[in-house]
Amino acid sequence: MLSHKTKYALKALLYLAQQDKDYISKTIDIAVGASIPKKFLEQILLDLKRGHFVGSKQGKFGGYYLLKSKEEITLAEIHRFFDGAIALLPCASINFYEPCSDCKNESECLLRHGLIAIRNETLKAMEGITIASLEKK
Amino acid sequence: MLSHKTKYALKALLYLAQQDKDYISKTIDIAVGASIPKKFLEQILLDLKRGHFVGSKQGKFGGYYLLKSKEEITLAEIHRFFDGAIALLPCASINFYEPCSDCKNESECLLRHGLIAIRNETLKAMEGITIASLEKK
């Protein structure tokens, strides 16, 4: 499941994608427009900025805008950025690999192979969803 | 991600699947054989019993055995039983549907459609993985 944080991030990105190109949105407008708690959204936008998904302008008349194009931002990427691994266990993950502490011999683990198959399918699907594709319904 | 509980449940089911048909395994043997904390495993086996995945025999020389055939038990089923929805948000779930409290109009939600597509793909993959298929590597 997605955390609220990830859900809010996706909604915020969708909101920004729907504004005119280079229009600068204030946090409060995103919060109201996308029904996201404002203070929580502040943190999320800062995270998105650190991830180079959005840019910001400080001070009066400041705000946020998309940095990456909406065709480039995938669900897989946002999921990994906020919620981590796509795989169902760390031992089946590409980007967040970790061995299981309870695993005697990973190469003989019967579970892992199945989970890698699932991860491949899910990943393919999640990489196909972009902010732009979501917008087009 | 799978919870440890779900991971342990799958490992326990795999352990049972690998014993001779109708052999009754003691909790302690499953715990040691599959590297699962024994007390935690007790709870998990009780849950699996209540879900009619395993059967038990009480008292001395008691223990657990598979009730459903290993070809019938899917990853999707075990995931739902312990960790709940396959979908990334409750609003995109079949079995655990709930509307988002922050959603103004679900039919207009741009996120939901994409998440339903993901869920369909993931579900198909997870229904294809059974305890028996895991065993065959």
Next chain:
DNA sequence: TTTAAATTCTACTAATTTTATAGAATTAAT
């Protein structure tokens, strides 16, 4: 009928993660 060995049940706890909120500091435009 007693003992041993297993499941079953209820309750508790400790740690972690999630979901925020508070408030001060900084920045920039007017």
Next chain:
DNA sequence: ATTAATTCTATAAAATTAGTAGAATTTAAA
């Protein structure tokens, strides 16, 4: 200067996860 925005640091409440403890019950067998 003033206003209005982002930025930063810290805190906190709630929920979830991952277990543990210990007594009760059940069954087989001596």
